[in-house]
Amino acid sequence: MTDWLEKHVPKLVLAPSLIAIFVFVYGFIGWTAYVSFTKSRLLPKYDLVGPIQYEKLAASPRWEVALTNLAIFGILFILFATVIGLILAIMLDQKIRTEGPLRTIYLYPMALSFIVTGTAWKWILNPGLGIESVFRDMGFENFTFDWLVNPDLAIYTVVIAGVWQSSGFVMALFLAGLRSVDGEIIRAAMVDGISTPRIYMSIIIPSMAPIFLSSFIVLSHLAIKSFDLVIALTGGGPGYATDLPATYMYAMAFSRGDIGQAASSATVMMMIVTAIIVPYLYSELRPRHD
Amino acid sequence: MKNMLLVSSAFALGMAATTAQAEPQAEVLHWWTSGGEAAAVKVLMEEFEANGGTWTDMPVAGGGGDAAMTALRARVLSGNAPTAVQLKGPSIQEWYEEGALGSIQDVAEAENWDELLPEAIQYHLKCDGEYCAAPVNIHRIDWIWSNASILEDAGIEPPKTWDEFNAAAEKLQGMGILPLAHGGQAWQDATLFEAVVVGLGGPEFYRDALVDLDQDALTSETMVQVFDQMRTLRGYVDDNFSGRDWNLATAMVINGEAAFQIMGDWAKGEFIAAGKEPGEDFYCSSPSRGAYLYNVDSFAFFNVDGDDRQAGQQLLAKLTMGKNFQKVFNLNKGSIPARLDVSMDEFEFCGRQSNAELGDAIENGSLLPSYAHGMALRGAQAGAVTDVVTAHFNSDMSSEDAVAQLSQAVAASQ
Numbered sequence: 001m002t003d004w005l006e007k008h009v010p011k012l013v014l015a016p017s018l019i020a021i022f023v024f025v026y027g028f029i030g031w032t033a034y035v036s037f038t039k040s041r042l043l044p045k046y047d048l049v050g051p052i053q054y055e056k057l058a059a060s061p062r063w064e065v066a067l068t069n070l071a072i073f074g075i076l077f078i079l080f081a082t083v084i085g086l087i088l089a090i091m092l093d094q095k096i097r098t099e100g101p102l103r104t105i106y107l108y109p110m111a112l113s114f115i116v117t118g119t120a121w122k123w124i125l126n127p128g129l130g131i132e133s134v135f136r137d138m139g140f141e142n143f144t145f146d147w148l149v150n151p152d153l154a155i156y157t158v159v160i161a162g163v164w165q166s167s168g169f170v171m172a173l174f175l176a177g178l179r180s181v182d183g184e185i186i187r188a189a190m191v192d193g194i195s196t197p198r199i200y201m202s203i204i205i206p207s208m209a210p211i212f213l214s215s216f217i218v219l220s221h222l223a224i225k226s227f228d229l230v231i232a233l234t235g236g237g238p239g240y241a242t243d244l245p246a247t248y249m250y251a252m253a254f255s256r257g258d259i260g261q262a263a264s265s266a267t268v269m270m271m272i273v274t275a276i277i278v279p280y281l282y283s284e285l286r287p288r289h290d
Numbered sequence: 291m292k293n294m295l296l297v298s299s300a301f302a303l304g305m306a307a308t309t310a311q312a313e314p315q316a317e318v319l320h321w322w323t324s325g326g327e328a329a330a331v332k333v334l335m336e337e338f339e340a341n342g343g344t345w346t347d348m349p350v351a352g353g354g355g356d357a358a359m360t361a362l363r364a365r366v367l368s369g370n371a372p373t374a375v376q377l378k379g380p381s382i383q384e385w386y387e388e389g390a391l392g393s394i395q396d397v398a399e400a401e402n403w404d405e406l407l408p409e410a411i412q413y414h415l416k417c418d419g420e421y422c423a424a425p426v427n428i429h430r431i432d433w434i435w436s437n438a439s440i441l442e443d444a445g446i447e448p449p450k451t452w453d454e455f456n457a458a459a460e461k462l463q464g465m466g467i468l469p470l471a472h473g474g475q476a477w478q479d480a481t482l483f484e485a486v487v488v489g490l491g492g493p494e495f496y497r498d499a500l501v502d503l504d505q506d507a508l509t510s511e512t513m514v515q516v517f518d519q520m521r522t523l524r525g526y527v528d529d530n531f532s533g534r535d536w537n538l539a540t541a542m543v544i545n546g547e548a549a550f551q552i553m554g555d556w557a558k559g560e561f562i563a564a565g566k567e568p569g570e571d572f573y574c575s576s577p578s579r580g581a582y583l584y585n586v587d588s589f590a591f592f593n594v595d596g597d598d599r600q601a602g603q604q605l606l607a608k609l610t611m612g613k614n615f616q617k618v619f620n621l622n623k624g625s626i627p628a629r630l631d632v633s634m635d636e637f638e639f640c641g642r643q644s645n646a647e648l649g650d651a652i653e654n655g656s657l658l659p660s661y662a663h664g665m666a667l668r669g670a671q672a673g674a675v676t677d678v679v680t681a682h683f684n685s686d687m688s689s690e691d692a693v694a695q696l697s698q699a700v701a702a703s704q
Contacts, residue, residue, distance in 0.1 A: 041670065042384050043363065059702050061695065062677050128530035149474070149532035151685045238474055238532045239684035240677060254356045257384065257669040 029270065036263035044259055053264035063265065066243040069155045070272075073162070073244065074223040080163045081219055082212070085170025090200065092171070093178045103175070106168040114165065118232025121161040122148070151241035154234055158226075158242055161233055166222065170215050177211035178204060213280065220276050224269060245269045314343035316602035318589070319365075320376035321358045323351040326559055330622035337609050343602055348372060354477075366390050371592035373602050377423065379414055379665035382590050386417040392593045392600075394607040395420040401611055406629040408648070410657045411586050414665070422591060424610040425628035427620050429585040430644045431554045431660040432485040432578045435540070435561070438571050440467060440549045448575035452489045452519055455550070455577060459526045462549050469526040471548035473534035476680040480662035480672075482552050483679045486519045489577040493656035496581065500661040503671065503704070508697045517682055517689035524683055532684075543572070552577075554585060554663070558640055559624040569639035582651035585663040586628060674703035 036053050038045050057063050088106055092099055109117065124130040125148040135143035147153040181204050189199050227246040234242040236251075243251075245265055253262035316338060322331045328349075335345045350358035358376070365371055371390060385391050398404075398421035404412065407425065415423045434455065436448050444462055449455035459469035472478060488496040491512045498507035507513065528548075531539075540560040542548040551557060561572050568574065576582075589610055591603045609615055616627035621636060626645050634645050651657040659665035661672055678699050682692040 041668075042381075043367065043388050056702055059698075061681070061699070122533070126530065128528075146529065149529060154532075235475065235533050237476070237680075237684065239476070239479075239680040239682075241681075241684065251673070252670075254360055255669070256673040257359070257381070258673070261670070 032263045032270075033267050035259060036267045038260060040259040040263065042257040042259070053260045054268075056261060057264050057268065062240050062243060063245075063248060065240060066245045066248045066265075069242060069244055070224065072155050073158055073226065074220065076156070076159045077162045077166070077223050078216060078219045080159065081166045081170050082215055084163060084167040085215070086174050086205075088167065088171040089174035089178055092175060103172070106171055108168065109165045110169045112165065114226075114229040115232045117161050117165045118229045121157065121164070122233050125157050125160075148234065149238055151238045154238060154242045158230055158233055162223075162226065162229055165229075166219060170219070173211055173215050173218075174208065177208040181207055213283075217277070217280055221273065224273055224276075245272075312597040312601045314338070314341070314602040314605040315346070315596070315598040316343060316373045316606050317346040317348055317599075318374045318376075318606070319348045319350065319358055319362055319372040320589075321350055321355045322376065323349050326622045326624070330619040333618045333622070334606075334609060334615055337612070337615060338606060341605055341609070343605055366592070371594060373594055373599050374589040374591055374606050376587060377590040378585070378587050379659060379663075380668045381664065382414060382423050382588070383417065384668060385590060385592075386422060390592055391417055391422045392591050392603065393417070393420040393422055394424065394591050394603060397421075397604050397607040401608060403611065406611070406631060408630065408652050408657060410652070410659070411584070411628060414586060414659070415588060421607075423588040424591075424607045425586050425588045426610055426616070427587050427623060427625035428628050428644075428648065429554050429556065429587070429625045429663075430576075430648075431481060431583040431585055431663060432488060432576050432581070433553060433555055433557070433640075434575050434577055435543055435551045435553060435557050436573045436575070437543050437546055437549055438573055440546060441573065444549075448573040449550075449577060450575055451579060452486065452577050456519075456522060458549070463526070468528055468542075468548040469550060470523060471539040471542035471551045472523075472527045472531050473536050473539045474527075474532040474684065475535070476676050477662060478536055478539075478553075479680040479683045480676045481554065482523060482683075483516070483520060484583060484660060484662045485552055485577055486516050486523070487513075488581045488583060488658060489579065490516055490519060492579070493581045493654075493658055496658055500675070501659065501666045503667070503700050505697055505701070508700060509693055513693050513696070514689045517692045520679070520683055521689065554660075555624050555626075555640065555644060557624075562624075562638070568641075574640040574643060576647065578656075580647075580650060580654055581656040581658055582648055583658050583660045584648075585660045585665050587625075671700065671703045674699040 034046075034048075035044050037048050037050065039047070039049050039052070092103060092106075096102070125145070127133065127144075127146045127149060132143060132145045135145075147157045185203060186199060189203060194202075225246055226244055227250065230236060230242055230244055230247055236243045236247050246269065249262050249265045249269065252258045252265065320331060322328060335347065338345045348361075350361045355376070362372070362375055366385075366388070377385065382391070403421060407415070411425060411428070415421055415425060434449060440462070441448065441458075444458075444465060444467070446458045446461060447454075449458050462469045472482065484496075484500060487500060491499065491507075495507060495510075495512055498504040499510075499513065536553055536557065537560050539548075539551050540553065540557045541564075543551045544561055544564045544566060555574075558568065558574070561568070566572050589606065591607065594600060594603070611629060613629070613632050616629055616632050617636065620627050620641075624641075626634070626637065626641055626648065630649075634642050637645070648657070661667055661675065664672060666672070667675070675696065678692060678696045681687060681695070682689075687695075
């Protein structure tokens with residue numbers, strides 16, 4: 001009996017969560033993919049009609065805007081959050097006295113929800129309330145900073161708010177990475193008279209490659225599923241200029257009663273995530289030869 | 291175990307007892323949760339309980355009804371629909387086609403609804419010729435609200451056509467006054483748009499373009515002019531309008547920061563709450579030249595089991611159309627009664643004007659469903675139109691491009 005228990009308890013304990021994952025994650029992914037090939041409107045229908053939902057998606061100017069915005073937002077958000085996070089980490093790594101408080105200050109935005117970040121930046125960037133009006137009150141009559149209400153530039157305000165929120169977190173990742181670099185190598189390099197920038201460029205940063213990968217994965221999935229930030233900051237506007245795939249999917253599913261469109265857009269989003277995650281999993285899971 | 295049995299048999303007995311008496315039960319899903327609205331729906335709840343019924347309130351706030359619709363979908367899919375649901379316009383038909391709606395034809399016949407309701411509105415409430423929903427109010431959408439003292443100073447009458455509106459706005463701009471308070475949200479852009487469509491094109495054109503989605507109307511020269519007028523209106527709005535809520539835009543008119551707002555009659559509630567007198571401190575006028583765009587809220591009755599719940603539906607339908615509820619609810623909400631024989635004596639100036647113009651519109655056949663508020667088109671189609679309207683209003687797209695996109699988007703949504 002004890003032997004049997006010892007052998008099977010781990011399986012028994014894991015089984016419910018495994019079943020739950022299969023049903024609620026993979027099962028519903030499959031369900032969504034299935035529904036995306038039907039003519040479902042208000043309620044799901046189950047007669048397959050081929051890829052018409054995807055054709056409609058491809059023809060929709062709003063979806064095109066959403067995808068373009070995802071590309072702009074994703075690339076700039078990941079790039080700036082990584083670069084700023086790295087710079088902050090290197091600065092903090094200079095054995096300064098106030099590191100503790102500074103680290104907390106930079107990490108603090110991460111403790112806020114995107115809704116709070118979005119609302120705060122909505123006020124900061126609003127031309128009638130925020131930066132623009134402050135500068136105009138100070139006497140700079142022609143100062144203009146109206147990105148938030150400019151359809152061509154509004155997506156960049158989402159980048160600003162997103163970077164502000166996430167770069168502190170990236171900084172923490174890099175700081176941990178910097179601390180784990182072997183001090184002996186650095187001291188040896190210093191003895192050889194190599195300059196500090198060169199040490200960073202040639203030794204420390206290359207040795208942090210896994211951290212770059214982790215932060216890329218974390219940031220890219222934040223970017224793709226980004227929803228609350230846009231809703232709070234711009235509400236998808238002006239017009240639908242800052243729509244992202246996630247907000248498009250929500251509008252179709254919950255405001256417009258068009259489940260077919262929502263399912264097809266969700267499926268496309270999942271394929272984008274897969275395209276990023278699979279190479280990562282592959283590189284992580286392959287057997288190492290070293 | 292024995293206790294369990296006892297409890298469940300007692301429960302079963304209780305159930306049997308209620309079924310025998312068929313005490314009316316109603317579970318009502320709605321999103322009237324803000325101050326005036328909640329007070330208005332409470333009137334119905336009290337009447338329902340005074341008639342021996344049990345009311346289970348199921349308010350789901352958020353997203354202008356989106357959250358409530360999500361809850362409704364889950365309930366229907368699980369085979370446990372609420373007794374009555376706040377629904378309106380074509381979505382009633384959509385739910386009927388899903389096989390989810392029941393009939394209250396008996397009550398409607400006994401109470402003579404066919405005589406009491408405008409024909410255009412009956413159309414929305416009937417599923418295959420039988421009533422399946424009961425109306426609670428009529429909102430008018432195409433109102434221009436104006437600040438009386440600004441208009442007086444400028445020597446302007448409340449505009450009754452778009453030409454008059456443009457002339458007034460030019461004059462105000464010359465005086466350094468912001469003509470139009472507007473909130474840059476898609477549904478508010480759509481509210482402007484439909485008022486322009488009916489004002490410039492007339493009722494026939496409105497019906498062709500926004501009810502029947504006729505391609506000839508959508509690509510016509512008139513539609514180009516409509517988008518031209520939208521561009522003109524954009525010029526009367528301040529630069530900071532993006533994302534502004536409608537009530538903040540109303541506040542701008544109340545405080546004299548802007549002269550006009552184009553909004554449904556719920557804006558009136560904001561004026562009155564600020565202590566302004568209709569017809570004296572602010573005016574209401576319509577640019578629609580005799581046409582009338584309506585938004586009718588209603589309760590739709592879902593298929594439910596059990597005599598008690600069906601009795602609840604009958605009672606609720608009867609009370610909803612009752613004179614008392616129609617009057618009290620609409621006094622609270624700023625709309626006007628859906629049944630035509632309610633005395634308007636207690637309503638204020640704009641409410642009486644709305645009712646009078648409703649009568650004229652019924653006679654002229656120019657009583658039209660609002661597209662922007664989900665009365666004329668199904669969700670996906672209305673959404674397709676709104677996407678183009680809001681994209682045009684918020685960019686420098688030309689009117690011709692907008693018309694081409696509109697025609698394409700509508701075709702794709704069907």
